[in-house]
Amino acid sequence: MRKYAFFVVARVFGIKTVVHLHGGEFDLFYRERSNSIQKMMIRDILSHADFFVALSNQWQLKLHKMCASANVVTIYNPIIVPKQISKQRAANLLIFLGNVSESKGTFDLIRAMPDVIKLNPSVQLKIGGTGEIETARQLAVDLKVDAHVEFLGWVVGEDKERLLNSATLLLLPSYNEGLPMSILEAMAHGLPVIASDVGGIPEALACCVADCIVKPGDVIDLANKINHLLADDALRGQIARKLQQTVAEKFDVEVVANELTQLYNRLLEVQ
Template sequence: MKKLNVVMLGPGLEEKGGMGSVETLILNTAPSEVKIEHASTWDGESSTLKLFSQAVTFFLGKLLRGKVDLVHIHVAEGGSTVRKSILALIAFAFRKPVIMHAHGCEFHLFYEKLPKLPKIGLNWVWRRCSYIIVLSESWKKFYSDRCGLKPEQVVVLPNPVAIPESIPDRQNSEQVKFLFLGKINQRKGIFDLLQAFAQLPPPQREKAQLILAGSGEIEQATNLAQSLQIDQQILFPGWITKQQCQELLAQADVFLLPSYNEGLPMALLEGMSWGLPAITTPVGGIPELVTDKQTGLLVNPGDITGLKEAMQSLIEDRSWRLQLGKAARDCVAPLDVKIYSRSLFDIYYSVGARKENQDAKITNLKRVAE
């Protein structure tokens, strides 16, 4: 099989979010016949303009040297959409096929606010792409209906997860540890979560601990915990390393993600892969993954009473907690990164084969013309 040279453009691999994790998993599982070179367009810390300029320079260099067969672009909403559209236009100018990988959990909100002309331009870019990879059927429907894409052009590929070979025995947990991993902010439902935890009856609250790991509005969350007089049972470890993340997942009993908007969050997949029942919300691709009362508990965004009742039920009923956790782990088994990689690289090969056929037709036409 001919070697495929792929340029991947997206956030830095150390980016504090799911996109960087997905990119890393893809790079780590690429077969020998696929060479992927990654360029960072944003890392959340450096100058966005400087980093993006460096990525464009790298990309143009590869294109001019003929070292690109396929372009894989990871995109979110807002400024990410603008930057990635520019990169796609550059690829089109060099007649290179583009796979656009949509991660933005709030893209629908961004898109609906766009004026008419930018919306038309963005739709044109999407339609020129070989494929748009989305995270769920609900997102496929959005991109097909709102952006005018052909259904066969939009491929549903849920985020992958590295399934741990074994998980701890949680039969004898004396304290129920509730774990959140992600951005500490309102969109993730953190302040709702603190209110709900404070409303737990004291006997149940004394049996529990709330661990909120991530960066963001930690000071505001800490102040709220103190005002609710629950700060002694709340732990804010800040942003953690991959190793620390694995340790917290091994120690936890329940995963929490009461978000208002999501794509298909990597943190949720990781929590479920560790056998943790999830208390989360039916937003984005989550309800296609979590079935209420079977693989987790679904609570509407902003429903503080519902959050409290869900936490209380899992504190009180150990056997149900363990049953939901086992079902959650079984549920995400098909999303193992090995299975995901085969699906993704099949898409790569199909695009590569299509490009070879197109190039062959153009060559033949030139020969006939001569």
């Protein structure tokens, strides 16, 4: 809504516009949280923007459902591949990086821990992020898994690098997503991922769907997949190599920068 005024001014003066959508709950906002006037404004932007950039093909389909005439293109989020990647990882170290909330699947992750601990008594879950930390902490206490769960607060810089280089798995069982950077960061660091099939995640993890994708809210399958990957070092290594290859082909910053350059060149050529 805030950007609509700028969009209208641009149209009045004949300025070309590119809208880049990142919000993981934008379709929910459109369907359930917007009144008729707001929906009209959204459709107006969709129908008149020169390009509307989505983070995945799934999001492209969602946007076309809102406005069939929208000129939507898919350009993935970029990631800078680290120059050095650790090959020595801690055993049974799970990490979560993101907002601590129900919508990000943090509570489902804690609910899965009892079944994970049964087969992996030394497992540790480190949760990096802000949000509903006290609620999550209390849930861990109620489920008697608090000795296995650590809340780190917001993690950045060298602390994040150490986590990505030392963890066994990154977990993100979200209910809504665009294309989360934590997954791309994990992939670039050779860290296997288990995440839900929302937003651009299935496209990012297309090479290992059977082992790495869960349905939002399916705590049993989440626990089973964690246990399966923790038990199989060779499979984790195979997945890590596939994910690194995917990053190089689709998400490397130079690949995405080239796609954006091509988009702007196309826009400048249209007179």
